[in-house]
Amino acid sequence: MSLRYDFNASNLAARRFNPQLQHLGVIEFEIENLIGRSSREFLGLGISSFDLPQVRSVSKVTVHYLNGSVNYPGKPEAVGDLTVVFNDYIDGRQRAILLEWFKFVYDKRSGLGGLPSDIKVDAYAVLLSQDGGNRAVYRMKGLFPLSDPPLAPVNYQDTGTIKSVISCERTILSVSISTIAMSSSPLTSA
Numbered sequence: 001m002s003l004r005y006d007f008n009a010s011n012l013a014a015r016r017f018n019p020q021l022q023h024l025g026v027i028e029f030e031i032e033n034l035i036g037r038s039s040r041e042f043l044g045l046g047i048s049s050f051d052l053p054q055v056r057s058v059s060k061v062t063v064h065y066l067n068g069s070v071n072y073p074g075k076p077e078a079v080g081d082l083t084v085v086f087n088d089y090i091d092g093r094q095r096a097i098l099l100e101w102f103k104f105v106y107d108k109r110s111g112l113g114g115l116p117s118d119i120k121v122d123a124y125a126v127l128l129s130q131d132g133g134n135r136a137v138y139r140m141k142g143l144f145p146l147s148d149p150p151l152a153p154v155n156y157q158d159t160g161t162i163k164s165v166i167s168c169e170r171t172i173l174s175v176s177i178s179t180i181a182m183s184s185s186p187l188t189s190a
Contacts, residue, residue: 079169098145
């Protein structure tokens with residue numbers, strides 16, 4: 001009886017699992033009720049890259065008791081912001097959609113801001129595997145832009161991009177794409 005000494009963890013994992021690559025993923029904003037029906041598609045097609053917000057953590061509260069101490073979970077810490085880079089297409093409406101969305105957050109002409117229930121939208125980020133199947137689905141709730149989309153600098157060699165920082169209340173990991181109730185989504189209607 002011969003024993004195999006193949007205990008390299010990365011080698012064993014590479015045989016069974018595919019690593020999550022950094023360039024395989026899509027994000028979709030549920031923004032059509034706020035701005036218009038085609039806005040979801042325009043924003044989704046214009047995405048160049050995005051960073052998922054960090055997961056929520058809780059602080060540690062130390063309570064001193066007699067001659068010792070006990071740790072308890074404290075308040076939840078805020079989730080980080082979502083940074084999305086959009087391609088600035090000439091015929092696309094990405095910049096106009098982002099400007100209109102921020103106008104709901106803060107209107108420069110009137111100086112008024114919108115109500116949170118009116119300006120916040122949800123989004124889904126789907127990380128894909130190499131064969132095109134879904135790897136993980138993140139539902140992000142309570143999204144709104146923190147500023148106007150910046151104007152692109154004049155540059156005759158590079159393509160223009162729009163970097164938008166979007167606030168996120170919470171991120172929920174869904175194990176399967178079938179658990180998401182998105183009947184009209186282009187992500188699930190294939």
